[in-house]
Amino acid sequence: MKSVTKKWIEAGYILQNDPKAIVLCPECGVGSLIVKDEPIISSNNRIDRYLICNNCGKWNVITMQLPSDETNE
Numbered sequence: 001m002k003s004v005t006k007k008w009i010e011a012g013y014i015l016q017n018d019p020k021a022i023v024l025c026p027e028c029g030v031g032s033l034i035v036k037d038e039p040i041i042s043s044n045n046r047i048d049r050y051l052i053c054n055n056c057g058k059w060n061v062i063t064m065q066l067p068s069d070e071t072n073e
Helices: 003-017
Strands: 033-039 046-053 059-065
Touching: 003 033, 003 046, 003 059
Parallel strands: none
Antiparallel strands: 033 046, 046 059
């Protein structure tokens, strides 16, 4: 597995648990990743969490299951 792939996985794990964490971009190492959540229309308990570098624009996405307490509000 490539080093940059491992860094994206690590970034995803951190931002999955704390979307406000400051994480450097796995690609450029200069910018920080911005988190943008988009609901999945066909599912009321899943989102796509986009991780976007504010410097180079590279991005990745995580599909996440929301905790049941967040979907029942």
